[in-house]
Every structure is written in structure tokens, then in C-alpha cells.
Amino acid sequence: LHHENWYARRTTAAATSKCAELDETAEMAIHKVAAAQLEHEDPDVRSCVARSLLAIYRSSLSETPPKSAALGIERRVFPPPAAKDEPPEGDEDAPTTARSEDSMAGAAAAGNVDTEYAELAVMEIAQRLAHDKPEIRELALSTLSQMGAAAVPYGKKLGQMVADDEVSVVVAAVAAWQQLGPHAASGIEEVVKILHHQQEFYRRQAHKVLLDAAQESGEDVIEYVIKALTDLQSKRKEDRDKQSGRRTPPGSKGSSEEAPVKVVLRAVLTLLCDLGPMQGDMGPLVAPHMKAIVTFIEDPDIDIRAVAIRCLIAAGPEVVSGNGYKVLRKKMELRNVTISKAAMDVLRGLAPINPIIAGTIGQVLWEESLDQLPETMRQRSMVLNVLGGAQANAKKFLEYIAREMESADFKVRRAAMEAFVDLKEHAVPASPEIAKRLIHADPLVRRLTVECIQLMGVHGIKLLPRVKGLLDTEEDPDVIHAIKRALEGKGGLAADVLSKPRRASIGTRRASLKSQRRGGVDSGHG
Numbered sequence: 001l002h003h004e005n006w007y008a009r010r011t012t013a014a015a016t017s018k019c020a021e022l023d024e025t026a027e028m029a030i031h032k033v034a035a036a037q038l039e040h041e042d043p044d045v046r047s048c049v050a051r052s053l054l055a056i057y058r059s060s061l062s063e064t065p066p067k068s069a070a071l072g073i074e075r076r077v078f079p080p081p082a083a084k085d086e087p088p089e090g091d092e093d094a095p096t097t098a099r100s101e102d103s104m105a106g107a108a109a110a111g112n113v114d115t116e117y118a119e120l121a122v123m124e125i126a127q128r129l130a131h132d133k134p135e136i137r138e139l140a141l142s143t144l145s146q147m148g149a150a151a152v153p154y155g156k157k158l159g160q161m162v163a164d165d166e167v168s169v170v171v172a173a174v175a176a177w178q179q180l181g182p183h184a185a186s187g188i189e190e191v192v193k194i195l196h197h198q199q200e201f202y203r204r205q206a207h208k209v210l211l212d213a214a215q216e217s218g219e220d221v222i223e224y225v226i227k228a229l230t231d232l233q234s235k236r237k238e239d240r241d242k243q244s245g246r247r248t249p250p251g252s253k254g255s256s257e258e259a260p261v262k263v264v265l266r267a268v269l270t271l272l273c274d275l276g277p278m279q280g281d282m283g284p285l286v287a288p289h290m291k292a293i294v295t296f297i298e299d300p301d302i303d304i305r306a307v308a309i310r311c312l313i314a315a316g317p318e319v320v321s322g323n324g325y326k327v328l329r330k331k332m333e334l335r336n337v338t339i340s341k342a343a344m345d346v347l348r349g350l351a352p353i354n355p356i357i358a359g360t361i362g363q364v365l366w367e368e369s370l371d372q373l374p375e376t377m378r379q380r381s382m383v384l385n386v387l388g389g390a391q392a393n394a395k396k397f398l399e400y401i402a403r404e405m406e407s408a409d410f411k412v413r414r415a416a417m418e419a420f421v422d423l424k425e426h427a428v429p430a431s432p433e434i435a436k437r438l439i440h441a442d443p444l445v446r447r448l449t450v451e452c453i454q455l456m457g458v459h460g461i462k463l464l465p466r467v468k469g470l471l472d473t474e475e476d477p478d479v480i481h482a483i484k485r486a487l488e489g490k491g492g493l494a495a496d497v498l499s500k501p502r503r504a505s506i507g508t509r510r511a512s513l514k515s516q517r518r519g520g521v522d523s524g525h526g
Helices: 006-019 023-037 043-059 073-077 115-130 134-144 148-163 167-196 200-243 261-275 287-298 302-314 324-332 337-350 355-366 374-388 391-406 410-439 443-455 457-470 477-488 493-499 506-517
Strands: none
Touching: 006 023, 006 043, 023 043, 023 115, 043 115, 043 134, 115 134, 115 148, 134 148, 134 167, 148 167, 148 200, 167 200, 167 261, 200 261, 200 287, 261 287, 261 302, 287 302, 287 324, 287 337, 302 337, 324 337, 324 355, 337 355, 337 374, 355 374, 355 391, 374 391, 374 410, 391 410, 391 443, 410 443, 410 457, 443 457, 443 477, 457 477
């Protein structure tokens, strides 16, 4: 194993794995030969014996496992060979044959090694996970990651190593999690704890590992993440009490090695945002836990509210199933402007993907408001805001949105206009209703309608000729100013549309045809 020739070292390692087939030499080959060299100062020697122990484990299986799917994992553990025409430096007598990517393949036939000896080989590798030298921990991680089900008992340790002091070991641990998949699921709880780490680098690595683990162990991941979120809820309350000067219970101080509660909470909610679209065996992963998340849209910190809103929207249309819609609607009706706006943002984000939201909340507009109280008008404005984000699901309420442009309350009128602007192409069917407001008796309504057509851009371009015609009869200076601004257009678009010759009316065309048949001259007038 210490020979200067690389080919001799690899041949010796292959012979060591072959010795594991015999009961008389198996333990000696594992403990005294291979494992004894795992801590050797020469990295090539360490790689050789690690590959030998891996071959021993694989030989205990009834079938040879498929090659690792992790990119570059074997190349990192066992370096690639030199070029065929360039023997390794210092080995002039070395053969010119290139080293195999898996030089231990076939060293021991599948099923020829007893399971007991294979477990000994795995244990020797696993013991090096706690070694003082980072390069040996990295080698142990990379080797164990290729042992599949044999790594199950060491999932907890693999989870802890995502927060190793050495970056190279952390990278190897993340790669090991990617390769082991469900075999490392027992360490998910440990990875969730790393979300509390003081350094952002480790929180990001934990985030990455948990996303990969959720592909096959989604239920386990969401269980521990929601548990952490529930614990953070009480900690966040204590944190707010401390900031407001209230006395906190004894023993409620966090660890000095942990990040502030706000930082950890954002990290957990951001993870839930990315987990939102994922599906488990029982359906969506995040949506069933809507009640645990929705409480954070009431948080006084705007960053936490924002990530909680995104999290609920990412969880998908199932968020409003059951009594989810009632919970959000109730919060939207609160007098607290901050909370009601946050609930409105969630409903607006879900409205395009769940027709129930627009179909239910839009019914408020079916009847005209009986009073002009500020709170009533504010709620009506928020309903219009939700419909503005509903896209095609707002189609049957377009007429009622246009009617709100005549409201006596400025905020409601403005919300109706912004709804049409946000609906874009979905607002085109409402063009006749919008055009009716161009001849409204109230100049404020006419001005708002002109501004609405202007802001609709290409989707309101068919109404520009009517806006131009209004200029001939309009007397209000504010409306005239709004019309001129609208006709200036954006990028010359309005000018191009208005410069096109208008098509003659049907009556004019019929008169022209009759004149031509009689042999007369068409004057172009009916």
C-alpha cells in the first residue's frame, strides 16, 4: 500500500478486498490492513483503502449496486488517472494504461462477502466521521455516501456534519445528502436545527439539504420544519415582549450560538416558500399547515410579514380549502390596516389559481354600498384589489368593477381603475363598460376613465379614438389635460393608432356601392 508505484498500491487494495471473502482473513483485511491506513498521511493511500472498504461492502450485496449518481463524487474521493501517454511523476516504470474510474470494480464478486464483515467495513468508515483531521472526515463522508442503506444508522451524524467547522467537509456532507436521499432521513431533525445557526453560510447549506431531502422524504422534512416554526412562535412573542419592555419568563434567553429569532424565523419561512409547490404521498406538503403560517402575517416586522405572505401564496390553491378562506377573509376585515392588507395580499396572490376566491369575494360588488363609512369603503377597495389580481377568474365581475368607477369615494374609484390596469388583457371585454364612463356627468369620473385607458396601454388602445372625440366637447380643464396626456401616448403608440384612416361606416359603403352600380360618381358621403 505504501509502494511508490500507484498501480501496485491499487492492486494491493484490490487484493485486500478479495481477502474479505475468506473467514480466516476477513477481519484482518478490514481492521489491520485497510482501516489501519485510513488515517495515513498520504492521500492516495487513504483513497486506496477507502475504495477497498467500499468494495468489501458492495461485495456483500446480492447484486452489484448501480454507479453513483452524484456528479464527481468518485472523482473527488479517488482522483482521476493521468493521461495514457503520461505516467505519474516518479513512476517511470509504471504502465501507460489509464487508471480506471472505479479500479475496484470486480475485485470481489457480488454476494461473496459475509454481511457481518461488510458491517465491520462500514463501521470503520463511520468512525472516521468524528476524526480531528478534516480531510479524513471528508473522505469518510464521501465513501459512506456510496454505501446506500448502510448509512441509515449514521443519519444523525451526517446531519450534524452539515455544520462542520471546515467548509470542505460541509460541501462533502451536502453532496452525501444528495446521494443518499432517503437513507439519510434520520438526520433531518439535526439539519433543521442548523437553521438556527448564527452564520448565514450554514443556514443556506441546511436549506439546500432540506430541499433535496424533501424530494423523497417530504413528510419527514415538513414535520420537523413545522415543529420548529411552532417553537419559534412562542420565542417570537417573548422577543416582542422584551422589545416593548415587558418582563419575560425566566430561562427564556436563547443560546449565544444561535441567530436572532427574527433571522431564524425568516430562514424557516423562506424554506417553506420553496417547499410550497412540492407534493408528498398525501398531497401538498405546506398547504395543510396553513394555520401555523398565517399567524405570522400579523407580525409587526414587515420582513416577516412579507415572507409569510409569499409562503402562503407558494403553498398553492389548497391554502383556502376547508376554512382557510374564512380565516383569511376574517383577517382582511379587521380594522388593523397592516393585518388586513397582508391578508388581502395573500388572497390576491391566490386568486389567479383558485377561482373560488374571486367567485366568493366578488359578490360584494353585486350590490351597491348602503353607506359611505370609511371602513366600508376601505373593505370595498380591498375587494377590488383582490379582483385586480384574479386574471381570468375576474371575468364575470368586469361590469361591477366598471360601476365602482362612479363611486363617491376616491379610493374606491382609484381601486377600480387599478383593477382594470392590473387585469391587462383580461380587462379587454370590459371596454364597452369603460367607454360609457367617458360621457358620465361627473368630470371626476370622466377624468379617471381617461387615465384608466391611458394606463391600460395596448389593452385600451381601441378606446383612444373615443378619447380623442371627447376632446371636441369637453369643457372641464382637468379632463382636457388628462385627454391630452393620454393622446401623447407612450412611444408614439397613440399617434400611430389615431393616424390610421378610419374605416367608412356600413351606411357609407352601401351608398357608394349603389352609386357605382348606377354609374354615378361616389362622393364619399351618405
